[in-house]
Amino acid sequence: MYDIGKIYQAVSVEDAINHLVEDPKAIIIAGGSDVLINIRNGKLAGCSLVSIYGLEELNGISMEEDGGIKIGAITSFSHIAENPIIKKYISVLGEAVDEIGGPQLRNIGTIGGNISNGVTSADSASTLFALNAKLEIKGPQGERVIPISEYYLGPGKVDLKTGEVLTAIYITKENYENYKGHYIKYAMRNAMDIATLGCSVVCKLNEGKDIVSDVRLAFGVAAPIPMRCEKAENAIKGMKISEEMFNIFGETAITEVNPRSSWRASKDFRLQLVKELSKRALKEAIIKCGGVVNG
Template sequence: MYDIEKLYQATSVEDAIKHLVDDPKAVVIAGGSDVLISIRHGKLAGCSLVSIYGLNELRGVSMLENGTIKIGPVTSFSHITKDPIIQKYIPVLGEAVDEIGGPQIRNIGTIGGNISNGVTSADSASTLFALNAEVEITGPSEKKVIPISEYYTGPGRVCLKNGELLTAIYITKDNYENFSGNYIKYAMRNAMDIATLGCSVSCKLNQEKNIIEDVHIAFGVAGPVPMRCFKAEEAIKGKLITEEMFNTFSSIVLTEVNPRSSWRASKELRLQLVEELSKRCLKEAIKKSGGIING
């Protein structure tokens, strides 16, 4: 049984915000794959819930007039993977969320919930970081759009204040056009497991496909929150694609991450994974771009 004091089904974003303001201790629930587990484990026992799962205005993927891709936070992982806009322009995001749990979890779990629990292991988070995603936050008096890097404030924490909701995720055209991406999840078992380390790379090549024009790399579980490695990115922009370039890239990445030891893996193992997966992930992204790796 679940110890829940009351459940309110919001009829609109404004209605949800009003109830969150009126009841500051209320918890937002969408698919419930995280919240219900927390309740069952006693962490949120006796809480009041405000459900936004029925709000179609927060569901789906669309293309705005300026080419920006808008993703509703209540969109399930399964819908993201199968969505034609995602498949055409940012298939790496569909591939990343397809690593989450099993079919049942992917059918009910939402991308907004995946990033709003604040955990560094969220499979969608590192890819959204690599895509330079922005998030829209709607509150009682204002609506704002911020980089996803500012959404995370610490382990298990995001910047949502009382009465605020995540209402959209945006990926602008300049962050996906002519880019190819790849995501690698390393876990203790092949299915239905939390990432020991997640690595996502998005890269753009020159017309001859032998030089890196732009690259973004992001990690999950390489630090307290998902993170980009900007120094490594800058080090290889404009560089010829060679094995030496990959070694340079991975060595600089190592200077930017800060993994910790846990029962899943030691810090030392995670550093080895960072070094190896950064190379593999970049190579696969280059291959998807039709790139040429010189000797």
């Protein structure tokens, strides 16, 4: 049973904003894969919902005139994973969302909902951090665009003010051109499980394919919110590919994270995962860039 007070189907983003202003306690629903579970579990019992599901202006993936990639907030994980633009330019994001749940969930779950829950385990979040994604938010005061790093305010909290709707995610050309990435999800089971740790690496090599000219490392479940490891990134930029470089990368990463112990894994185990997965993900990203990794 779902204890829902009332539900309104918005006919446009503006319409959704108006209803959210009229009913500040109303909750946005799109695919509903998380909201409905919370309602069923009693956490949101009796709530009012404003549905943005089916709004075409929030759906789909497109290449902008400036070369940036726009992903509508209610685009499903399945559509992202199979989209030719994603496959060609930012396949790491397709890999990440393809790790989420099972086929049924990926068919209804949306990328906007995934990051707007504010949970650190969201599989798309760490990769969007590594891609320096920007978020388009519309509300009663107009439109604003912010880096994804500013969206997360704390566990379960994101920067959506009263009446605001996350409408799109942007990856600029400078943040994907000549970059390749790899995402690793470590979970207790190999399917339909929440990440014990999520690790995403995006990198770019020099022309000789033997030096890391740029790298970005992001984690989920390594801190209360998704995060980047900028010290680890800076520690190896400009270094020649070597086992020493990988060790520096992993050792530096564990000095930046702050995982907690839970029933899924201890803090020490997660620290070990941070060290190992950062190296493994970087090796795979380098190989995708055309570099050679020994061992």
